[in-house]
Amino acid sequence: MIGITDIERQAGRIAEHVVRTPTLPSPGLSALLGAPVTVKLELLQRTGSFKARGATAKLLSLSEAERAAGVVAVSGGNHGIALAHMAAALDVKATVVMPRSAPARSVEIVAASGASLRLTDDMDGAFSLVNRLRDEGLTLVHPFDDPLVIAGQGTVGLEFADDADDLTDVLVSVGGGGLIAGVAAALRARRPGVRVWGVETEGAEAMSRALAAGGPVPVALSSVVSTLSAPAVSQLTYEHAAALVTEVLVVPDREAVQGCLDLADHAKVWGEPAAGCLLPAARRVLERVGDSCRLGLVVCGGNTTTTDVMAWAERFGLR
Numbered sequence: 001m002i003g004i005t006d007i008e009r010q011a012g013r014i015a016e017h018v019v020r021t022p023t024l025p026s027p028g029l030s031a032l033l034g035a036p037v038t039v040k041l042e043l044l045q046r047t048g049s050f051k052a053r054g055a056t057a058k059l060l061s062l063s064e065a066e067r068a069a070g071v072v073a074v075s076g077g078n079h080g081i082a083l084a085h086m087a088a089a090l091d092v093k094a095t096v097v098m099p100r101s102a103p104a105r106s107v108e109i110v111a112a113s114g115a116s117l118r119l120t121d122d123m124d125g126a127f128s129l130v131n132r133l134r135d136e137g138l139t140l141v142h143p144f145d146d147p148l149v150i151a152g153q154g155t156v157g158l159e160f161a162d163d164a165d166d167l168t169d170v171l172v173s174v175g176g177g178g179l180i181a182g183v184a185a186a187l188r189a190r191r192p193g194v195r196v197w198g199v200e201t202e203g204a205e206a207m208s209r210a211l212a213a214g215g216p217v218p219v220a221l222s223s224v225v226s227t228l229s230a231p232a233v234s235q236l237t238y239e240h241a242a243a244l245v246t247e248v249l250v251v252p253d254r255e256a257v258q259g260c261l262d263l264a265d266h267a268k269v270w271g272e273p274a275a276g277c278l279l280p281a282a283r284r285v286l287e288r289v290g291d292s293c294r295l296g297l298v299v300c301g302g303n304t305t306t307t308d309v310m311a312w313a314e315r316f317g318l319r
Contacts, residue, residue: 001240002147002182004189007154014056014152017086019045021156023163028266029297033279035286036294038167040160042301043271049227049301050156050179051082051143057152058141059083059090067092072138074098074130076123076175076226077106078301079143084113095138097130099123102226105305123221124231144178145234154182156298161190169285170296173274174198174207174248176230177237183298184244194296195289198241198248199281201256201273204228208248210238224253224312225273227301254316255280260309261318263299272304273312 022041029037042050059071070093073083080096087094094115098107099122111117118133120126134140142149156179160170170187172180177198184196200208203222210216210233221229233241241248259276263269278297286293313319 001243002150002154002185004186006147006151007158007182007186010057010148010151011155011158013060014053014155017056017089018052020159021045023160025165026267028268032262032266033282033286033295038164038296039267040156040164040296040298041269042156043269043275043299047078047082047085048303049078049082050153050298051078051301052086053155054149054152054178055079055082055086055141057148058146059086059092061148062092062139066139069137069139070094071141072097072130072133073141073143074126075102075143076229077102078227078303080110081106081303083141084110084115088114095133097126097133099126099226103304103308105308106303123229127231144176144181144230144237147236150178150182150236150240152182153179154186157183157186158190160296160298161187164296166294167191167194167296168292168294169195169197169289170298171197171199171278171281171285172298173228173277173300174200175204175228175274177207177233177241179298179300180245181237181240184240188244195246196244197281197285198245199277200248200250201225201228201277202250202252204230205250206230206233207238207241208250211242211248225256225277227272227274249281249284251277251280253312254318257309257312257316258318260304261313269299270302271299272301274301275299
């Protein structure tokens with residue numbers, strides 16, 4: 001298990017390379033949801049998401065031989081962007097493997113970073129290819145199954161705990177589970193009474209299925225939210241969620257896209273569906289917890305285009 005000292009150590013190492021993102025009360029979301037809401041704006045992080053933290057933690061740990069050989073990562077978008085950008089900043093050669101379903105803008109950003117981009121037909125194929133490249137000598141920077149990456153992502157929770165007023169319930173999006181594992185470890189150490197809730201979208205339910213099954217299981221992916229679409233969580237992230245997370249809630253893609261529109265209208269921020277899904281889940285938490293609830297939302301990223309969101313909104317009949 002990742003401990004608070006692991007997270008604090010990475011906070012010190014990566015501090016000069018990443019942004020301490022704002023933690024702010026959101027009057028607009030508080031009015032919308034009917035309860036006090038504080039947001040941690042990781043969409044203002046370098047590369048547009050929290051992923052820069054874990055990628056940097058891993059890159060700074062490399063030996064000279066590993067730096068010379070290069071690194072490889074698999075990504076539905078944000079992890080690839082983060083690794084490509086931070087590897088270029090730290091002068092490390094990077095290869096990023098992405099499924100063709102990844103957002104076009106994310107693919108363009110990775111290609112423009114100078115990283116070597118490899119595209120596959122689906123996410124399963126992307127994970128298979130990245131494993132082969134690892135076997136050929138590249139160092140894998142896994143999006144979630146790595147203690148250093150989890151500790152790096154956990155610095156989000158460390159800052160949230162230090163900077164927010166009293167919180168009772170914090171909601172965190174879940175793909176492979178690296179973010180919620182790190183955030184939960186930090187929050188439960190610094191604020192033991194806080195409940196941590198995970199949020200997935202239908203068709204990207206790797207963690208909720210794992211918790212139901214008692215361990216990681218493969219899942220069929222169909223969600224439009226590619227940044228949450230991991231084919232399975234890892235044993236490491238599963239164990240953290242099982243021990244530290246109250247529950248993982250699952251919301252429809254339609255509600256996640258509506259959440260993007262609500263974030264723009266009420267919070268005045270442009271979040272991706274992986275962040276938008278927090279709002280419908282927050283309503284469920286409020287139904288369970290009641291009037292005493294003081295919500296914290298980790299707004300994990302903003303790497304989606306207006307064109308993509310408007311296309312999804314039209315598809316789901318949203319206005």
